[in-house]
Amino acid sequence: MNETVSNASLIFSTPIWTSVIDNYNNINDRLEKYIKTQREIDLKGKKVSNIEGWHSQNFSLKDEEVIFFLNSITSNIQKAMDDMGWDLSKNKIEIPNMWAIINKKGSSNAMHIHSNCYLSAAYYVKAPSNCGDIVFHDPRQSRLIRKPIISKLNNLNGDVVNVTPKEGLLVLFPSYLYHSVNESLSENERIVVSFNVDLK
Numbered sequence: 293m294n295e296t297v298s299n300a301s302l303i304f305s306t307p308i309w310t311s312v313i314d315n316y317n318n319i320n321d322r323l324e325k326y327i328k329t330q331r332e333i334d335l336k337g338k339k340v341s342n343i344e345g346w347h348s349q350n351f352s353l354k355d356e357e358v359i360f361f362l363n364s365i366t367s368n369i370q371k372a373m374d375d376m377g378w379d380l381s382k383n384k385i386e387i388p389n390m391w392a393i394i395n396k397k398g399s400s401n402a403m404h405i406h407s408n409c410y411l412s413a414a415y416y417v418k419a420p421s422n423c424g425d426i427v428f429h430d431p432r433q434s435r436l437i438r439k440p441i442i443s444k445l446n447n448l449n450g451d452v453v454n455v456t457p458k459e460g461l462l463v464l465f466p467s468y469l470y471h472s473v474n475e476s477l478s479e480n481e482r483i484v485v486s487f488n489v490d491l492k
Contacts, residue, residue: 300448306431308453309372309464313415316460319364320417326357327392327417327483341472345399348392358390361485365415365462369489372411372464383491390487392417395424399482401473403429411489412467416482419457423482426463428453429470457482464489 313319330348331337337346351358373380388409393401401424406412414426430436430451442449454474455463465471467488476482 304432306466306469307372307375308428308455308469309368309375309462310455311368311462312458312460313364313368313462315364319361320459322357323361323392323417323485324483326355327394327485330392331394341401341404342393342395343400343402345393345395345401351390351392353387353390361415362387368462368464369411369413378410378491386490386492388488388490390485392483392485395473395476395482395484397476397479400424400475403470403472405470406467406488409467409488409490411464412469413465413487413489414457414463415485415487416457416459416461417485418481418483419459419461420478420480420482422477423457423480424474424476424478425454425456427472427474428455428465429472431469457484 327348330351331346334349335346337348340347353359353362369385370380373385395401436451439451447453455461
């Protein structure tokens with residue numbers, strides 16, 4: 293008797309790129325000073341997805357520290373776009389906005405997406421233990437209506453993915469992907485730089 297073996301194909305996959313950036317200690321020292329200067333200028337910050345935490349105004353992309361940071365991660369952005377098969381000879385890469393969030397103990401971020409762009413990012417300047425994972429949520433809403441009991445959690449049956457921050461870690465993901473940040477349990481500040489990437 294012939295046995296038929298079926299092969300599972302992953303279709304409509306949602307990528308998340310993670311990498312620790314070279315020379316991140318130097319990058320983080322410069323970014324931390326820059327971000328804390330921004331906070332001194334605007335102690336109130338703005339309210340977006342942040343719960344209790346401080347959210348900066350958008351950075352000036354002409355500032356020296358911002359340019360230095362972007363130059364340090366250009367190859368990572370390029371790799372993500374190459375993986376997606378986007379034709380960069382016919383599309384111009386644009387960073388429309390960049391900002392920082394400082395979460396203290398008890399702070400978190402509500403679930404949200406970043407509209408009107410293609411990729412979004414989180415880069416960790418300060419990431420003490422238990423400072424709050426970034427949580428990615430399954431974008432296929434109809435799949436969440438009902439779920440069977442599972443025997444073992446894996447990438448095919450899970451509906452959330454947690455990424456634990458660490459200093460120097462860059463996380464890139466599609467802007468349509470819902471994400472949130474768990475409450476920080478740390479006595480020390482969690483500092484993250486976020487930005488969006490668009491193609492024109």
